Amino acid sequence: MKRYDCLRAIAPHFGDELVVTNLGAVRHEWQALRPHHGNYHLQNLGLTSSMALGLALALPHRKVVAFDGDGSLLLNLGSLATIANQHPKNLVHVVFDNECYESSRGAPTATAGQADLAAIARGCGIANVLAARTLDEFEKGFMRAFRSDDLYFIHAKVEEGAGDVPAAALDSQENKYLFVRYIEKSENIKILTSTLSRAGATR
Amino acid sequence: MQREVAAEIVDSLKEAGVDFVATLTEANLHDLVIALGEDSSIHHVPVTREEEGIGICAGAYLGGKRPAMVMMNAGFLLSTNALATVCIHPGIPVLMLIGHSGGVGEENAGHATVGALTEPVLQAMHIVYEKVGRFEEIRPTIRDSQVLARSSRRPTAIVLNKQALR
Numbered sequence: 001m002k003r004y005d006c007l008r009a010i011a012p013h014f015g016d017e018l019v020v021t022n023l024g025a026v027r028h029e030w031q032a033l034r035p036h037h038g039n040y041h042l043q044n045l046g047l048t049s050s051m052a053l054g055l056a057l058a059l060p061h062r063k064v065v066a067f068d069g070d071g072s073l074l075l076n077l078g079s080l081a082t083i084a085n086q087h088p089k090n091l092v093h094v095v096f097d098n099e100c101y102e103s104s105r106g107a108p109t110a111t112a113g114q115a116d117l118a119a120i121a122r123g124c125g126i127a128n129v130l131a132a133r134t135l136d137e138f139e140k141g142f143m144r145a146f147r148s149d150d151l152y153f154i155h156a157k158v159e160e161g162a163g164d165v166p167a168a169a170l171d172s173q174e175n176k177y178l179f180v181r182y183i184e185k186s187e188n189i190k191i192l193t194s195t196l197s198r199a200g201a202t203r
Numbered sequence: 204m205q206r207e208v209a210a211e212i213v214d215s216l217k218e219a220g221v222d223f224v225a226t227l228t229e230a231n232l233h234d235l236v237i238a239l240g241e242d243s244s245i246h247h248v249p250v251t252r253e254e255e256g257i258g259i260c261a262g263a264y265l266g267g268k269r270p271a272m273v274m275m276n277a278g279f280l281l282s283t284n285a286l287a288t289v290c291i292h293p294g295i296p297v298l299m300l301i302g303h304s305g306g307v308g309e310e311n312a313g314h315a316t317v318g319a320l321t322e323p324v325l326q327a328m329h330i331v332y333e334k335v336g337r338f339e340e341i342r343p344t345i346r347d348s349q350v351l352a353r354s355s356r357r358p359t360a361i362v363l364n365k366q367a368l369r
Contacts, residue, residue, distance in 0.1 A: 018263070040265060044288040047258030051289070054262025054270070057246060060225070078251030082259070088250060095320075176293040179265060191266045193353045 001094040001135050002031050004163025004174075005178065007067070009139045016186060017063040020052040022072045024103040025162035026096065028066060032165035037182035041155055043172045046075030049083060050091055057089035059187065063090050063146065070097040070111045077120060083151070084125035092145045094154045102160055118155035128152040207365065208338065210235040212300070215342040216271060221298065223268035225256030228273045231302050236273065251272065253278030257330055260276035261289045262299045269353070271298040276305070276321040280362070283324065286358055293326070296352035298345075299360040303334075308365040323344040323359055332360035336367050 003026060018038045019141040027041040040055075042048050052066035073079075073095050077170040083093065099112035111117060111166050118131045128150055132138035138156050145152030212235055216224065220275070225248045229237040239247045241336040253274045260270035274282070277299045290297055297332070305318015325332045331351060333344045344361055352359040 003226040042289070043287070043292055044285065045263075045344075047254065047285060047289055050255045051262035051265075053248075054259040054264075054268075055211030055266045056262075057248070057259075058263045058266025058268040076252070076255055076258075079255050079258075082248065096344060135245055176265075176295065183265065183267060187267060191264070191267050192356075195354070 003158045021067045022069045028168045029163040031168035039179045049079040056091040065092045068095045071101045078082040081125035098160045121153040125152045130154045132156045204234045209238040211338040219346045220241045220269045221271045223263045226273040254282040257285040273300045275302040286322040296358040297358045303362045334362045336364045
C-alpha cells in the first residue's frame with residue numbers, strides 16, 4: 001500500500017473539511033489531489049497533530065483531518081495524550097507510517113524497530129484506533145472515521161515512495177492568508193485585524 | 204504566585220480577548236494554571252511539552268480563537284523551533300506568558316543558565332517582550348502585548364519575574 005494511493009482513494013469524498021498536512025511529499029500529493037483553501041501545509045516536522053488539535057477545538061462543528069507521518073509523530077508523542085484528554089470529536093488523525101525519514105533520504109525511524117504507533121495511541125487513551133495494511137482496509141476505515149462523530153486515530157502502514165505529482169507552489173505566508181480568509185468567509189468570523197483608517201477623521 | 208495575582212492575570216487575559224490558553228505548569232505557575240482550568244470562558248489545554256502548546260495555539264488561531272501560552276522560560280527555550288516555523292514564518296500570533304526562573308533573587312543554582320539565556324533568545328528571535336514584576340503592570344501589559352501580537356501577526360511575550368511569581 002502506498003500513501004498516494006490511499007490519498008487518491010479518499011480525496012473525492014472531501015467537501016469543506018479542513019486538512020493539516022505534515023512536512024514532506026504528502027503535502028504535494030494532497031495539494032495535487034485536492035487543491036483547496038481548506039488545506040494547511042505545515043512547515044514543521046512534529047506539530048501536525050497539535051495544529052490539527054487546535055483547529056479542531058476552535059471549530060468543533062468542522063471536520064478536521066491530519067495527514068501525519070511516523071517521523072513527525074515520533075517527535076511529538078505527547079500530543080496523543082493531549083488529544084485523548086481533549087477528545088475532539090471532529091478530528092481524524094491519520095498517520096502514514098513508512099518506517100523511514102523518506103524526505104531525508106530514508107534512514108529508518110523507530111517504527112522500523114519495535115515502536116507501534118497504534119499501540120501508543122491506544123495507551124494514550126484514544127478509543128477509536130484503526131490499523132490498515134491494505135488499501136481496502138484504509139479506505140473503509142478512513143470513511144468510517146470521516147463519517148462518524150468521534151475522534152479517530154488511523155495507523156496506515158505504507159511502502160516508501162511518493163506519488164508522481166508536480167511540486168505544489170506552497171508558500172507558507174500565502175497558504176496562511178488563503179486558509180484564514182477561507183475560514184473567515186465560510187465561518188462568517190473575523191480573524192485578521194485591520195489597521196484603523198484615519199481617512200475620515202476630523203483634522 | 205499568589206491567588207490574587209493569578210486572578211488578575213486570568214481577568215486581564217479575558218479583558219484582552221484571550222479565549223484559549225495552553226499551559227505547562229510549574230510550582231510558580233500552579234495557581235494560574237488551576238485558575239485557568241476553573242474559568243469557563245477560556246478553553247484550557249494542559250500540554251505535555253511546551254512546543255506542542257505552540258502548535259495547538261497556532262491551530263486555534265487559524266480557527267478563529269485568540270490564544271495564549273503559559274510556560275516557564277525553560278519551555279520557551281524548548282519551543283524556539285516551533286515558534287520560528289509555525290508562528291513567525293507564516294505570520295501567526297501567540298501571546299506568551301513566560302515565568303522567569305534564574306533571574307535576580309534566584310536561589311536555585313540550576314536555573315541560572317536558563318535565566319541568563321531567556322532575554323537574549325527572545326531578542327535573537329525578534330520577539331517583542333515586556334518584563335512584569337508589579338501587580339499594577341499586569342493588566343496594561345497583557346492588553347498591549349495582545350494588541351501587538353494580533354496587529355503584527357507575530358508572537359509576543361510577557362516575562363513574569365520573581366516578584367510577579369511570588
